Amino acid sequence: MFTCWDTGSELDAIAPEFGRAIGLSYRQKETPLRIRLGTKGTLSSSSYKADVQLGFGKTNLDYPLYVVNLDRWDMILGANFCDKYGVILNFGSRTIKFSDTVLKVLAKDKEAAVRQTDAGARRSKAVTAKDGPRAHPQNAGPQLAALGSNN
Secondary structure: OOOEEEEEOOOEEEEEHHHHHOOOOOOEEEEEEEEEOOOOOOOEEEEEEEEEEEOOOOOEEEEEEEOOOOOOEEEEEEHHHHHHHOEEEEEOOEEHHHHHHHEEEOOHHHHHHHHHHHHHHHHHHOOOOOOOOEEOOOOOOEEEEEEEOOO
């Protein structure tokens, strides 16, 4: 799973195709969420949410995510999630500290390659990493995490 930890975003979201791949069920919201994207004047919306169990090391959290078409990522965890759960993004050591877990993130050259890769092709490849975030109900396999914005 490619996760964008985006402190500039108030949105916590999962890509619909990734959610379907791991067997998530979506619930429709009564009122769609309007989303202002990073590109000037660009708007989107989300009419669905998913209740996801996120796993970080020994910590498992039930957390609702909006279902949003995401260009380069399987999931975005924004400032609200990071603040609520005390996530520490260390850009110097390129690590994410969460509870009792420290995640190593992609090297800068590999992160750049991920950003340039088509999302569909990227999701079809096997990915390996230790102790990365997991989304359930069905474990999607090994994951990677990346720091920064999705712009």
